[in-house]
Amino acid sequence: MAIVAKKYEMPTQDAKERAHNFNEVALGYSAEIAVKEAQRCLNCKNKPCVSGCPVGIDIPNFISRIKEGDFSGAYDIISESSSLPAVCGRVCPQETQCESKCTLGIKFEPVAIGRLERFVADFHNANDDEKEYVAPTGEKVAIVGSGPSGLACAGELAGKGYKVTVFEALHTEGGVLVYGIPEFRLPKSIVKKEVEGLKKRGVTFTTNVVIGKTLTVDELFGMGYKAVFIGSGAGLPNFMNIKGESLKGVYSANEFLTRSNLMKAYLQDPETPIMKGGKVAVVGGGNVAMDAARTALRLGADNVYIVYRRSMEELPARKEEVEHAEEEGIEFKLLCNPVEILGFNDPENPRNPLNGRVTGMKCIKMQLGEPDAKGRRRPVPIEGSEFEIKLDTVIMAIGTSPNPLIKSTTENLTVNAHGGIIVDENGLTSKEGVYAGGDAVTGAATVISAMGAGKTAGKAIDEYLRKNG
Secondary structure (H helix, E strand, O other), X not given: OOOOOOXXXXXXXXXXXXXXXXXXXXXXXXXXXXXHHHOOOOOOOOOHHHHOOOOOOOHHHHHHHHHOOOHHHHHHHHHOOOOOHHHHHHHOOHHHOHHHXXXXXXXXXOOOHHHHHHHHHHHHHHHOOOOOOOOOOOOEEXXXXXXXXXXXXXXXXXXXXXXXXXXXOOOOOOOHHHHOOOOOOOOHHHHHHHHHHHHHOOXXXXXXXXXXXXXXXXXXHHOOOOEEEEOOOOOEEOOOXXXXXXXXXXXXXXXXXXXXXOOOOOOOOOXXXXXXOOEEEEXXXXXXXXXHHHHHHHOOOOEEEEEEOOOHHHOOOOHHHHHHHHHOOOEEEEOEEEEEEXXXXXXXXXXXXXXXXXXXXXXXXXXXXXXXXXXXXXXXXXXXXXXXXXXXXXEEOOOEEOOOHHHHHOOOOOEOOOOOEOOOOOOEOOOOOEEEOOHHHHOOOOHHHHHHHHHHHHHXXXXXXXXXX
16 A cells, blocks of 8 residues: 555634634544544554653554554553543644654654544543543542643552542643633643543542642641642743833733633623733744734734744744644734833823723844754844834733742742752652652643653652552
């Protein structure tokens, strides 16, 4: 059989239609297309793709099951390594991980591993009966945060029989998966299904508990928990510290997305207010910037701009997300950087409701110089090239840092200069019995890398409790 050179296309909503709704953009493979895509796999004996997967899914084996039409068997193989296959199949950067190692990708397009994982997970969720699980009987373990690292750690420990309790600061389980990623990219129903699966395995979720305020890590040990995993993420937004960032209409992407995704500000008459319509600029070039820009568009913005200080080649967002944004009409203002956010000021009428509101942004054009420490060419301002953009809203999407609350309320917990918790290769912190992983350690990163850290820590916690039980 001749090799099919290109991946089978992912069906999507029409760009003009989806720009005005929050329904999922990518529609998923049919069973027929999934089998055809699986047949592109060479089934390499050395399995290079597995080395690119942070959770070590046996990729050739699950794809072989798809070829045979055994979709349930494929799901069983994936779930041996991953607690969140329906999530990972949608949001993981497979193109730089497993698919980047695919042998077929040397001459042709790599196998669409992520799309196949999504298909298998969706098939399972729609068709398969849930398994029966034995109630946990082991020791108590506390997990701080219900984002990807916390859920992965919970899944690993639940599979080993521990009584796991996940403490979530917000009112809904899922962490960044529900407050940070829009519905059109990751439906909340998918996250809920994954969480419900963990509950059926005996995992308990306790919401509206802020560890470091409601309870401390040390108090958790006093409550009988024998180990603690910190997967609290990186929810502290970064700003540029330029003039005008305190004006009305300036958001961090974290706040903007949380208001829309979790607090339902997209509704017609929302209890949670949010700026809608007008001209919107999103500063940054990562996936969060794409999410914020595309959300603003769906909320009714007339024009949405991505303002990024490097060129398209250096843009860190996933290629697919950039393409979807361009198709939807979002304009990229590249090689420019904000120097000031402009606001309305009527000194003769201090009660004017427009006072203090965003009116625009002053930017400076950039050119790329020598590579920086990460190998990316450093953006250099072009003197005298300042220009202004008229705006109503500015969204800063230039990264986040771990919140210092847990560090400040936990004895003997060491962090680095960026606020990330310092851990060893197994996720062990400087405090006995306390492990950490995901964005709370690394700063903002990918869902799958956080899951890998949670899984690693779960195995280490099991070994620790076996030795000290």
